[in-house]
Amino acid sequence: MEAKTEACAKLIRGQFPVIDSDLFQYIQDVIQMSGDDFEQDEDVFEAVGGFLQECDVSKSEEDIKSLCNGIFGLLHGESGNKSNGNSGQRILDAPVQMKDIGGNSANGQEEPAGSIWIQKIEDNLSVDKKKLEKAEQMLLKKMDRKEKVEKPAANRYKSHEATASQVISKKDAKAEASNLQTKDIRIENFDISFGDHVLLRGANLVLTFGRRYGMVGRNGMGKSTLLRMISSGQLVIPSHISILHVEQEVTGDDTIALQSVLESLEKRESLLREEKEINQTINDGGDPALSSRLTEIYAELEAMESDKAPSKASVILAGLGFNAEMQARPTKTFSGGWRMRLALARALFCKPDLLLLDEPTNMLDMQAIIWLERYLQTWGTTLLVVSHDRNFLDEVPTDMLHLHSQRIDTYRGNYTEFNNTMTERLKSQQREYEAQMDYRKHVQEFIDKFRFNAKRASLVQSRIKQLERLPELKPIEKETDVVLKFPDVEKLSPPILMLSSVTFNYDKNRTIFSNVDLSATMESRICIVGENGAGKTTLLKILMDQLTPTSGDRTAHRNLKFGYFSQHHVDQLDMSICSVELMQKEFPGFKVEEYRRMLGSFGVTGEMALQQISSLSGGQKSRVAFAILCAHKPNFLILDEPTNHLDIQTIEALGNGLLKYKGGVILVSHDERLIRMVCQELWVCSKGRVYSLEGGFDEYRAIIEKELVLA
Template sequence: MAEVATQLLREKFPNIDEEIFQYVEGVLNSSEDLHSGEDVYEAIGSLLEDAVGAEREGEIRKLCDMFVPNLTLSNGTPGTTTTGNRILDAPVQLSEMAANMEQEEEVIKSVWSKERDEALKVDQRKLDKAEAKLKEKKEKRTVTDKKEQPAIILDMATASQVVSKKERVLDAKGGCNTKDIRIESFDVAFGERVLIQNATVSLAFGRRYALVGRNGLGKTTLLRMISSRSLRIPSHVSVLHVEQEVTGDDTIALESVLECDIQRNTLIQKEKEIQARIAQGDPDETLSSQLSEVYAELQAIEADKAPAKASVILSGLGFNPEMQTRKTREFSGGWRMRIALARALFSQPDLLLLDEPTNMLDMKAIIWLENYLMGWPTTLLVVSHDRHFLDIVPTDVLHLHTQTIDTYKGNYENFINTKNERQKNQQREYEAQAQFRAHVQEFIDKFRYNAKRASLVQSKIKMLEKLPELKPVEKETGVVLRFPEAEKLNTPILQLDEVQFEYKKDTVIFSGVNLSAAMNSRICIVGENGTGKTTLLKILLGELSPTKGHRVCNRSLRIGYFTQHHVDQLDMRVCPVELLQNKYTGKNIEEYRRQLGSFGISGDLALQQLASLSGGQKSRVAFSLMCMGNPNFFILDEPTNHLDIETIEALGEAIQKFKGGVVLVSHDERLIRMVCTELWVCGDKKVRCMEGGFDEYRTLVEKEIQATL
């Protein structure tokens, strides 16, 4: 009675294809071996799961149990199961059967293998058709599931901290008014990976701290844990983390900055409401006194000076008077990040957290920001890899390494000197103790079985046990970047002759550009944002054609282009090895891993999802991808963004060793000084060579800043 079972299946899953119903019916009709619901599930369960989804396994199993009473089993009685052996009516003579099989034309079927009725056999064509339809449906469902799921699933960062009951009570009652911050005995993890363990950080109010360390150790994660108050920060301390760009809307840039002053906005709104009531003839006699109080409070907070202060901050970050009156939605993401930074500087929280603030700024804005932060009145915690910035701004350095944080007084240069001295002392102490231990152990081994000196040996053993266990200095592995070998090319390599470019008629970006690059060129292009640096690079690449003039390049030139938006161009769902495989197919996996390893992405990092890597690690992957094509000329647009200081140093050394030409756009002063042999300045619709090099350019920019103050 397989028809009854099939009818149950149709009622339960009416949307299954007809071919699948027919296939299931054929299986159930040949049901001699199906004695239980588990047997039925093994026979058809996987097929049904493919058809309706594996998540409905429980329903399918129940249905299989319901099929058993309706099956016609080998004894012909529905609803019974025959599990015993079949009793034969007479002995079976196998030798006689074999002889008969040889003689007869038609093969005699063995009693051990009963031939099934042809009508009950499964039609192979129907089965193939059913399986093909199932496969097609499964692929469609997989695509749909991928669309519905979030593109990237990341492990979330977590923080834990030991906080005493006394501290919690004091914080709840507001009994502590100090602006100093002390985060004791805390851990930070990202997924299963522990980033920081049992660390303590003290931030004194009014001091400026730089958080430094290698890429991927958890600097940005620590800032997020502090800003979200996952780590205990006193409730009366205001914290602001500049991480998200300002939302683009109809608010003008200047007004967006002024909105940060909540007290001023509240008082101005209250003033407008009182004046409106007075204008409407409200008889309330207290309105005039209320208005006087509002004016007094506005005067006390110097509200009239707020627009000028906001304008100065925006101007320092590169916004001219016309740009300050534009709506925020008219700005690009980089400029909206500048507005977010301006809002933070204007609001002056008790603790300001900045993560790579110089990444979005040109040289002029960086110099202005350095000078502005030198007089910062509250506590500052900044993550930066700009060596010059770190030498000027911080009063203290927090060094994140080996899951712990050490504090150093002074700027970055002082930190390097002090750290090296500490490590030398630590290594000397370790070596001296190791030598002392070896000497004592030698005495113990020599007189261990000497009865006369037994007491002395025991005292030596106890002394060794009480000695503190010193560890050798764990030196951080050096960073090495290896660019590919480049064959020599005949000149001209790359040349621009009297080039002019304009986006619209009468909107000239620059004109009269004469730029020539050879295989030994190290050209650095600088200038304020919006002066055409990236446009110039795209003309060099051949992505844009000049309005006037000519671009000439060697036919054997292979350009490697590193864009400042490299992260946006990477597929965050795959691992670094897969990324290289997708772009450059046909190589074995060891070649991809070797290529990634030459840029510091080795071991498990090469197999992690790109989205889980730090910004600096993603940059290294982008370098690896760029070099996989074996270029002989580099055009690098802001390559230092997100790289740690050690990697920037390694990048400079790699550029120096590279045999091909390099055109570089950067605002990292240290890198420019390391590699630059020609400095080109974009500005005033021109691109000119500055003979005095970077020193002359910095002096010129500082004079311009002083003139605007």
């Protein structure tokens, strides 16, 4: 077979001298593994024809088929050409009279022994079971080899493209056709799938104009995917409704930040351009009749309060952390996080009919979050926001949407009201289910007891009909609890970590902070808060000895081993492989069960551990990053915004895990629930200082709210 494969390889090389080496190796493997199974040249074409076509698109399909025919000929030779039907058989060169063969039976004579009309059954037929089992095992191995060869490495994982389908009712179609300008949104009976995984089936979504909806659900349930399906038009809503989905950051160019926000109001920009062009034409001695159009433009600009637009845009930018100097800077000078804030500012300024926000608090500090909460409380159009921040979900939404079990449930009220209502609803459903089970059991016992009693026959039939009439209740499907288990560590004797009179400058004119005196122990649960750009991440890097202070001293225990988590680490995961393979790369030499145990400690279990990492949700990727971090067994955790993309239940589990962890913890976070749950000490990094705040988070929030009132 090797000689035949080599001959085929030479033939392919002759046709494609510059073929890609990986593709050539794959084609060669297919021919070697499956050559014996090709029954005709069409089989060769189906197996490798598409890949051969990729080598040279100038070749026609007939050219490729001709090459496949040549490959088949080399594999089987003339005598092996099964497609001609003459493999190992004698060609009949004279007519055969079938009546001569079968005529004897018609005359009542006995059929000859070799007659084709008689199926002779031998009595001594038997099967060697051992040989049969051996043959089956060899066949399975061969099929397994074929399957491995026929799937190139790039296609090892199934497609993970999101798709949506929707049933549009006649009522909605008629309303669209008649151009009824209602701004309520009704998406009925729709499905969303991600590859082979069904996220939503037969779901319904109703958004009433002017209401603010918060959407919650476990990581991977399809919240972000649903927003993308709506904004991309894959889920159809009335065409007159304007949608804005804050998903991608603003493109960096020479446009200043304030102008970038103003340009988001396209109608105003269009009118201003037209006004400028008309004035130029009139000044150059053009058509004076254009002055009537100019009057209309001025009226439209006045109606939309165009003159107040710059001040409104400036207020929004200031609320999101842009001072006057930053508002005048080109967008290309900002980092990705600040450009995302610009995208949010543009959305808030132009006020679409439907605003879609996906985790808006991820890119904001506490000051900006509190400002955004207040701003959205008076939002006039429809808002749909996905968030994990419980305090934000208590302050902003008027309604809650809960994604679970491939459907969407709607609740009135904020997150706390939703949580209470849902808990009571589940308890009520469970009580109803248990009561029905008890009743069914009681009735069934009566039926079983008197089934054969003639006197009670009518009663038995009545009870049977009662059971048939009962509605079929299903047991309550409780969402499994998320548990995050951090590694056990040995205690270290103090001092553990200390900063003494530390000052840090990026240059002579830019001091980040000065005279910092702080310390941490193995029992520390410290949260660092402060506005963006105040130096929180810089402080973390000094604590971990990744940056050297300009002056002052850093002291650390010689056995201190840091575990550092940030979104930067999540983004650097190898997206082309699954979680188990990633653990194998990070920690070679263990059994698969051990890698699964490591991942299982952070809720990455079952099929999730075998999914390509690129197909996981943001929160699921964060769990994988946590698993890798903790497999290194650190005894002091430094966590920079660890709650980004985690669902509410996982944030709760993270808090519980950190409380049980025996090492030290310093985290940067704006999640109020996690801070209150875990942290015993608050370090404020603000205006060139880093200091411990005795009053804790309550005092810090009061300071921010006072600053916002004064602003």
